[in-house]
Amino acid sequence: MGGSLRTTGPLACLALSVALASAACRQEPPAASAPQPVVAEPVAPVAAQELQVVAAPDPAAVPLPAWSPPPVELQPEQVRDALKRAGVALAEDRLYQAADDAIPLYLAVLAVQPQQREARRGLEKARTRLLASVRALLQQPEEQRKALAQAATQAAVLVYLAPEGRAELELQQRVQAARRLLALNRSGEEALRGGSPALAAGAFAQVLELEPGNSRARQGLAAVESDLIRQAEDAAAHADFNAALEWLQRASRIREDAPTVADARVRIEAMRMAQLAALRDGGLRDLTSPKGLKAAREKLEQALRIAAPGDAAVAVLRQRIDLVAHYGSFRPGQVFSDALQDGGRGPQMIVVPHGGFQMGAGYGEPGASDAERPQHYVRFDRGFAISITEVTVAEFGRFVAATNARPRATRRGHSIVYDERSGNFVRRNGADWQAGYNGAKAPPNNPVMHVSVRDAEAYAAWLSAQTGRHYRLPSEAEFEYALRAGTTGRYPWGDAGVPPEGSGNFTGSLDVSPSGRHWKNAFLGYGDGYWGAAPAASFRANAWGLHDMAGNLSEWVADCWHASYRRAPPDGAAWYNPGCRQRVVRGGNWANAPEQTRAAWRLSQDSDVTSARIGFRLVRGI
Incomplete structure (x- = not known):
């Protein structure tokens, strides 16, 4: 198993009473500072230049809990009974929690009879089971917090039994690393729930640096990305497409080339186009309704706020508003003639x-x-x-x-015409609107x-x-x-x-x-x-x-x-x-x-x- 039962420290003092040995002779693991909790504070909306993924606070390495065997008072004449009870506890997989469990009983026996072989064999079996249990707990995907707490306690028991064992040291490091990853994942999840996706992303990123395949951190980053995309879509639904693009930019930094962000860009652009089309169509309807130019111009202002430069829908609405403002229902260069009540047409x-x-x-x-x-x-x-x-x-x-009008020249009986004989303009009787330049009857198309x-x-x-x-x-x-x-x-x-x-x-x-x-x-x-x-x-x-x-x-x-x-x-x-x-x-x-x-x-x-x-x-x- 890569190590042996400890033969120094507590076992050297087992001749004393088990209580004294537990209280005075056990070697304690080195003290460690208490872990600092990660607090996810809600953040207010920030400007684009501030939207960077930030590192989460790095939780301190969580120390393993110290373990001491429950006190067992044992007299030499009670050894045989203690071994029997320890065997029953070992068979029932009761290993270390109570005084009547296998490991405390075997340790009590060895305190009285240090060379007692049955106790040593039983203690080795218990150690082997604990090694397997800790490894299994480290692999357990559900209820990780509870599983790692149990693994930490069992690792503390193993360290107590074999402080120099390679397997024990390896498991101790793995448990400590797993608890650190769990703390980071939990801090990321709390930050995400608290409205701090940047802190959450930083925590999950640290996890993946330590363990690239960590599924919980990957799911966490995907959740951060989804939250940012949701924020982008909410902004787009409220016609704030600048904010939507900022949220998408944040999301694009979470996972490189993520198809979900690309899909979101397509959806948000479709939302933009739909809103622009609705504003364009509504503005065009306004131009032909009593609402008129004012309402259409308000829609144009809204469209300009959300449109990309050169947007076709905005150009159509702007052009139509300009046309209505300057030409009513007409357009420059348009040729028309109005119908007359008598069935004819007016001038072109x-x-x-x-x-x-x-x-x-x-x-x-x-x-x-x-x-x-x-x-x-x-x-x-x-x-x-x-x-x-x-x-x-x-x-x-x-x-x-x-x-039946009588124009001025008709009433007066004369007008000014050109006289070919004299080359001058002269007054001529009978010339009126029906006459040409020389007084003769004019063609109708003159x-x-x-x-x-x-x-x-x-x-x-x-x-x-x-x-x-x-x-x-x-x-x-x-x-x-x-x-x-x-x-x-x-x-x-x-x-x-x-x-x-x-x-x-x-x-x-x-x-x-x-x-x-x-x-x-x-x-x-x-x-x-x-x-x-x-x-x-x-x-x-x-x-x-x-x-x-x-x-x-x-x-x-x-x-x-x-x-x-x-x-x-x-x-x-x-x-x-x-x-x-x-x-x-x-x-x-x-x-x-x-x-x-x-x-x-x-x-x-x-x-x-x-x-x-x-x-x-x-x-x-x-």
Whole structure:
């Protein structure tokens, strides 16, 4: 068994009474400090940089309990009876706990008769059984605390019997190590129950350093990992995905490449995506409900807090909110026409983008006047829809027929037309909205001219009643904004002194009248093939899809005339004074001088004026 019964110490004193031998002659194992308990204190939530697995307090090596044989008073004449009782106790496996157990009786016999062979053989059998029992207890997986306590007591008995035995020393070390591992495992479990997973992980890690295959520590680490994953999922369920990632980061340090952490990442990302999809869908519903923009923006803020950069769901919701905020149910560049009550369709409209621009002319711009200054910034926080072309003869005629209207030129009986014979603009009787630039009947697809600003406003009011939408003349700022279409040059097409080919109906040196006339003040080298107004949309649209903003006909806008832009509205609203007579005309026309084709050019006209050079288009709110 690797050792022998001790022959020094207590056995040397057995001639004395057993009581005295037990009290005065037993060699005590060296004293050890009392083990310090591990206390698991609950910890408050900590920041990410603090989330490290920390070492658990290392419990001191638990000393083996000292054992002394229960006192047995034995006289020489009682030896035979004691041996008999010891044999019965040995057979019943009662070895060391009471005075009538085998080992105390055999020791008492040897104290009286040190060479008594039966007692020595019985004591050796008891020792062998104790060695086997301690080894079995060390392997017992259930009730480890109770098993190790029993093993410690039995090891103390063995150490008492054979303090120099190798088997006894080995078992003593194993029992001490097992009790230390048990203390660490228990401290880890208490820390985990107390809400300190970092301390728990440290304790279990120490166990595995000492015994890599320790199943209880492995289960403990798995429990720590599960607890951290649960914390991560709880955080994700409350939309705190930063905290969820921190918890997962902690969990990933418990066991390298653990599939459970990878699976949890997938689940939490799925939770994130589900929450983002719900916020996106809820925000989109809000945009079409009475809750409107405010509720949708609140959901967008929630989505931004949990989304990864560039998340598609957030991008969709943000884009739709921006569209609704700036365009209602429309989108920039959208073309539409509203249905009329009589079964027809209104003018084709296009949605221009919201934004801002510098309105007017700079102080250094050639040909500019003080009426076009000061240049000032105007911003449109919401887009608007504007007619793609000038209102046509056919469109205006539908209004006249439906309302029996008598526009200004019709009532007055004349308008201003171009006279081919003299080359001048003259008053001609009978010219009204049905006439073209020279007084002859105009084709239905030509822009309507010979209308006053009040005629244009009457058409807008009729169209609003027909469609249930609000139509009006554009403000001066809206007109210039749409005319420039994002450009900043002197002309609508930039700073070049000649218009790009096909860009519009302007006064070009290559234009020829029916009688062979040429313009005296024109864009050199430019010709558009028309003397007079051209059919709507005959030329290329600008960058925002609008035709003839800078040419064909000049156009009425909603503003009253002001001699400069001082105190002009910064939001692009019409600058209107009730009862004003002088109104504003914007945009070049087929008979304008080049300087009057500049993007900032503006003209004052009496509200009753009708002419072959002035038409209009409309704006509709969205």
